[in-house]
Amino acid sequence: MTDIVIAGIGQTEVGEHWDISLRELAFDAIQAAVNDAGGLRPQALFVGNMLAPNLSNQAHLGALLADYAGLTGIEAVTIEAAGASGGAALRQGYIAVKSGMVDVALVVGVEKFTDKLGTDVEEAIATTSDADFEAVMGMSTTAQAALLMKRYMHEHQVPAGGFSGFALTAHANGAGNPKAMFQKAIKPETYAKAEMVSDPLNLFDIAPNADGAAALVLTRRDLLPSSWVNPLVKVAGSAAASDTLALHDRKDMLFFDTAQLSAGKAMKQVGLSLDGIDFFEYHDAFSIYAALQLEAVGFAVKGGGWKLAADGAIGLKGRIPCATMGGMKARGFPGGAAGVYQAVEAALQLRGQAGVNQVADARFGLIQSLGGPASTAVSHILERVE
Amino acid sequence: MTDIVIAGIGQTEVGEHWDISLRELAFDAIQAAVNDAGGLRPQALFVGNMLAPNLSNQAHLGALLADYAGLTGIEAVTIEAAGASGGAALRQGYIAVKSGMVDVALVVGVEKFTDKLGTDVEEAIATTSDADFEAVMGMSTTAQAALLMKRYMHEHQVPAGGFSGFALTAHANGAGNPKAMFQKAIKPETYAKAEMVSDPLNLFDIAPNADGAAALVLTRRDLLPSSWVNPLVKVAGSAAASDTLALHDRKDMLFFDTAQLSAGKAMKQVGLSLDGIDFFEYHDAFSIYAALQLEAVGFAVKGGGWKLAADGAIGLKGRIPCATMGGMKARGFPGGAAGVYQAVEAALQLRGQAGVNQVADARFGLIQSLGGPASTAVSHILERVE
Numbered sequence: 160m161t162d163i164v165i166a167g168i169g170q171t172e173v174g175e176h177w178d179i180s181l182r183e184l185a186f187d188a189i190q191a192a193v194n195d196a197g198g199l200r201p202q203a204l205f206v207g208n209m210l211a212p213n214l215s216n217q218a219h220l221g222a223l224l225a226d227y228a229g230l231t232g233i234e235a236v237t238i239e240a241a242g243a244s245g246g247a248a249l250r251q252g253y254i255a256v257k258s259g260m261v262d263v264a265l266v267v268g269v270e271k272f273t274d275k276l277g278t279d280v281e282e283a284i285a286t287t288s289d290a291d292f293e294a295v296m297g298m299s300t301t302a303q304a305a306l307l308m309k310r311y312m313h314e315h316q317v318p319a320g321g322f323s324g325f326a327l328t329a330h331a332n333g334a335g336n337p338k339a340m341f342q343k344a345i346k347p348e349t350y351a352k353a354e355m356v357s358d359p360l361n362l363f364d365i366a367p368n369a370d371g372a373a374a375l376v377l378t379r380r381d382l383l384p385s386s387w388v389n390p391l392v393k394v395a396g397s398a399a400a401s402d403t404l405a406l407h408d409r410k411d412m413l414f415f416d417t418a419q420l421s422a423g424k425a426m427k428q429v430g431l432s433l434d435g436i437d438f439f440e441y442h443d444a445f446s447i448y449a450a451l452q453l454e455a456v457g458f459a460v461k462g463g464g465w466k467l468a469a470d471g472a473i474g475l476k477g478r479i480p481c482a483t484m485g486g487m488k489a490r491g492f493p494g495g496a497a498g499v500y501q502a503v504e505a506a507l508q509l510r511g512q513a514g515v516n517q518v519a520d521a522r523f524g525l526i527q528s529l530g531g532p533a534s535t536a537v538s539h540i541l542e543r544v545e
Numbered sequence: 546m547t548d549i550v551i552a553g554i555g556q557t558e559v560g561e562h563w564d565i566s567l568r569e570l571a572f573d574a575i576q577a578a579v580n581d582a583g584g585l586r587p588q589a590l591f592v593g594n595m596l597a598p599n600l601s602n603q604a605h606l607g608a609l610l611a612d613y614a615g616l617t618g619i620e621a622v623t624i625e626a627a628g629a630s631g632g633a634a635l636r637q638g639y640i641a642v643k644s645g646m647v648d649v650a651l652v653v654g655v656e657k658f659t660d661k662l663g664t665d666v667e668e669a670i671a672t673t674s675d676a677d678f679e680a681v682m683g684m685s686t687t688a689q690a691a692l693l694m695k696r697y698m699h700e701h702q703v704p705a706g707g708f709s710g711f712a713l714t715a716h717a718n719g720a721g722n723p724k725a726m727f728q729k730a731i732k733p734e735t736y737a738k739a740e741m742v743s744d745p746l747n748l749f750d751i752a753p754n755a756d757g758a759a760a761l762v763l764t765r766r767d768l769l770p771s772s773w774v775n776p777l778v779k780v781a782g783s784a785a786a787s788d789t790l791a792l793h794d795r796k797d798m799l800f801f802d803t804a805q806l807s808a809g810k811a812m813k814q815v816g817l818s819l820d821g822i823d824f825f826e827y828h829d830a831f832s833i834y835a836a837l838q839l840e841a842v843g844f845a846v847k848g849g850g851w852k853l854a855a856d857g858a859i860g861l862k863g864r865i866p867c868a869t870m871g872g873m874k875a876r877g878f879p880g881g882a883a884g885v886y887q888a889v890e891a892a893l894q895l896r897g898q899a900g901v902n903q904v905a906d907a908r909f910g911l912i913q914s915l916g917g918p919a920s921t922a923v924s925h926i927l928e929r930v931e
Contacts, residue, residue, distance in 0.1 A: 180677065182677075204787075209604070210598070210604070212596070212598045212599055212669075212672045213598055213599065215676060216668075216671070216672050216676045216680065217672055217675075217676040217677075218595070218596070218625060218627060218672040218673050219625070219626060219627040219672070219673045219674075219790060219916055219917060219920060219921070220625075221625075221626050221633075221787060221916075221921060222626070222627075222787035222788060222789070222790055222916060222917070222920040222921045223675065223790045223920075225787045226787065226788070226789045226790065226794070231787065231788060231789060232786055232787060232788070232802070232803075232806065233786070233787060234636075234784070234785035234786055234787060234807075234923075235626070235785075235787040235921070236624055236625070236626045236633045236636075236637070236785070236921075237624070237625040237626065238622055238623070238624065238625075239604060239605070239606075239607075239622070239623040239624075239625055240605060240607050240608070240621070240622045240623065241604060241605040241608075247607075247622045250620075250622075251622070251637060251640075254637075254640055254641050254644045254646055254647075255640050255644075257644040257645070257646065258640045258641075258643040258644035258645075259643070259644075260640055260643065260783075282602075283598075285602070286598045286602050286603055286604040286605070287604050287605045288605070289603075289609065290601060290602040290603040291566065291568075291603075294602065397646075398620070399620035399621075399622070400618055400619070400620055401590075401607060401608035401611045401612065401617065401618060401619060401620060401621040402608060402612070402617060402618070403608070403612045403617060404605060404608055404609045404612065408612070416618070417618075420618065421620075530605055530607075530608060531605060531608070534605065534608040534609075535605070535607060535608045535621070535622075537620075
């Protein structure tokens, strides 16, 4: 089996794009990715989107975006798995190329939060949790993350401010990413003084909802022209897993089973142990998610995830660099696009194009996209092609 | 490459299920399919759903339904392509098995229209058309179909009542399907006297929105136990295509390019011509769609689709039996489940289990699932395994 590679990448700046429509955002990312791939013509489009039917009154994004991108006719479909939609779209694109039914797959993640405001956004996001048993009771994903974090801090005796390392790292890295929503490092005092949103979650424990689109062109390596010059990144491992939507249905809500399961499967496909992974793009929609992913994947023992952040181990020169381009916290959280941003950023690292944020000699990157509190997890291992 | 087969099928009765929740509906179909497949354990779930984020306030159906079906842990994702969501989910499941990454895939289509009422339903359905250029102007899919039909009748000099054959055939066949919403044949007078909904579309030109779920278990034939007894159906061809969402962007709105393209590709994969197809499950959300599909696929010349229905050629003993279990008109139109119902019904035909509706000696069935006015088309050819 020939390698399946990322031949092109594209991303828009993440932020509040009041003046750009959903389809235009997606188009910008698609155009950049297709150009980067030397004009390879995609045969199939996989759209990662979380909330457009609610936020933008627009479903049926596959056909819409294929047409708007000048690719009318190709097969096109939307992949949804809440916040993991982007990772899931990448996985479907990968599977399609692997199946031999598609030679060139285009994956685009797109989300437009600013099409709605206030409680409309909250209500839209609530559709990703259990509508009949959580959302109907008024549970928001933020309140849910606060409950998780509170329990975690209690169980593991985390001091106040113990989670600050996640935000500090994210913002330090966001400063070096020209596509990030927040390109400014923050000081420990900033975190300490931040407004409390849902105790113990403060403003800096929460990734900002944002507009953005990111795209990838996937193909088989043997289909590339002999004149190919772009550095290549291989999709070396790919796996996904699901868990209950509602937290109350879990045996241990402080362990992200799906994060462990999907990362473990992906690593097994590559024949790789944790030592071999050069950086980890986790899904830090909330800092508590980041801590729990570090533990589930195995970078930290149970209860030790927050310490990795506190100790600086997740910095660009740390033991396991995380959120290397700012993560969801500083790059911003564009819903169903987030998982595709992770892949684009990881590709930049593996191509040696991450600028001041470059992880030295990065060969393997693990990216993990979550839907809800790891009700879905999609893990990919991307590898530098020598 | 070994055959990819449908090893199990399940479906709920289609109708207004006020007392059954979305997840319960899906569960009923999944349980039936998994039992029918002799308890093969699925490793991946592909959910075809069109509108649950709007109609049921519930996104993230993959993880939710996997868990509710007792399959917690498996990978699970929602596939959306408007009314073609069911066909698209089948295609993703097929691709996943073909890729070798998944041995046993579960495909479930589910829709619950009765979770909302009146204009909320209209608004939800409007998200499947172009939100910025059609829905915002007040265009509904029904009004759009009426415009298509009016133009068609003008271009091709169709007499009033010319479309009645579609409804008459559908209801005649629905009478023999115990899962159909309407199990009663209608008389020509019923059609002639039917209430006008959006001129020239009358009540019997429109398939009723309905609740329902259907499921399939797909696997590789070589993975089945040697003790296997269930008759098998092979997925012999699979293809999809996209077109503009907005009708005004098309060169010829009276030709369904995607229906032609996807059916043509699927037939080429099988090495089959139209003569070899024993029945056709079209997507008769509106009778005009059925006519245009018959033409695009090639069963009729341009402008001749309605005549096939008028001449009785689409009846169970006709030249090309269509809507053999009642189609969307009489079985009911459960949105994103519709394409999976088509596959279940075709499997019944190919297994010789279609009861009084059995198409004699059926070997190849073509099923086609549409999103909007063929903005998406997904075509599959199912084949009886001898």
